[in-house]
Amino acid sequence: EDKVVQSPLSLVVHEGDTVTLNCSYEVTNFRSLLWYKQEKKAPTFLFMLTSSGIEKKSGRLSSILDKKELSSILNITATQTGDSAIYLCAVGNTGNQFYFGTGTSLTVIP
Amino acid sequence: EAGVAQSPRYKIIEKRQSVAFWCNPISGHATLYWYQQILGQGPKLLIQFQNNGVVDDSQLPKDRFSAERLKGVDSTLKIQPAKLEDSAVYLCASSLVEQYSGNTIYFGEGSWLTVV
Numbered sequence: 001e002d003k004v005v006q007s008p009l010s011l012v013v014h015e016g017d018t019v020t021l022n023c024s025y026e027v028t029n030f031r032s033l034l035w036y037k038q039e040k041k042a043p044t045f046l047f048m049l050t051s052s053g054i055e056k057k058s059g060r061l062s063s064i065l066d067k068k069e070l071s072s073i074l075n076i077t078a079t080q081t082g083d084s085a086i087y088l089c090a091v092g093n094t095g096n097q098f099y100f101g102t103g104t105s106l107t108v109i110p
Numbered sequence: 111e112a113g114v115a116q117s118p119r120y121k122i123i124e125k126r127q128s129v130a131f132w133c134n135p136i137s138g139h140a141t142l143y144w145y146q147q148i149l150g151q152g153p154k155l156l157i158q159f160q161n162n163g164v165v166d167d168s169q170l171p172k173d174r175f176s177a178e179r180l181k182g183v184d185s186t187l188k189i190q191p192a193k194l195e196d197s198a199v200y201l202c203a204s205s206l207v208e209q210y211s212g213n214t215i216y217f218g219e220g221s222w223l224t225v226v
Contacts, residue, residue: 044217048214092205
């Protein structure tokens with residue numbers, strides 16, 4: 001059965017801290033791994049990682065795909081209160097099907 | 111580029127009533143998805159369309175849920191009769207498969223359903 005597991009389920013940090021969110025997967029015919037940020041609305045796209053693009057960076061956020069370990073991490077440095085959200089990991093296969101994890105809830109305290 | 115459009119944004123109904131949600135995907139996106147997201151959980155796929163054909167509806171509760179995408183563009187998701195446990199956000203998403211790069215899924219704003 002295809003599945004995506006995220007850890008930790010929730011995290012509380014202080015502003016300025018660095019956090020690392022984890023995503024592991026077992027998905028047949030892997031094509032891409034996606035990270036989304038979800039506040040009190042629909043998920044917004046952050047990164048897509050594929051076999052040809054295993055590392056992405058945007059400002060304070062960065063993500064790495066480890067195809068050997070079937071996992072990915074999302075790093076957020078110098079966290080701000082605006083980073084408080086649920087971070088979702090999704091894996092897409094060659095059939096254009098996407099499997100989501102349950103998300104990591106991040107709370108950044110001022 | 112216009113995003114995925116959904117309506118209504120919010121709906122409150124009584125149990126056993128019916129409700130319908132509408133979705134218009136990003137132009138040119140052949141694949142359309144309906145996800146159900148219950149508070150505190152990740153999105154769960156209800157149904158996936160490729161053009162107007164169903165690719166996967168294995169997790170759609172077919173005794174009460176139905177979905178269609180007749181002309182391969184817009185889609186509707188219907189629940190009849192609704193149960194209390196159907197209270198959730200119903201997310202429509204679409205995807206464009208790019209042959210040599212990855213595939214990305216884009217979400218609409220969601221339709222928030224409360225069943226009382």
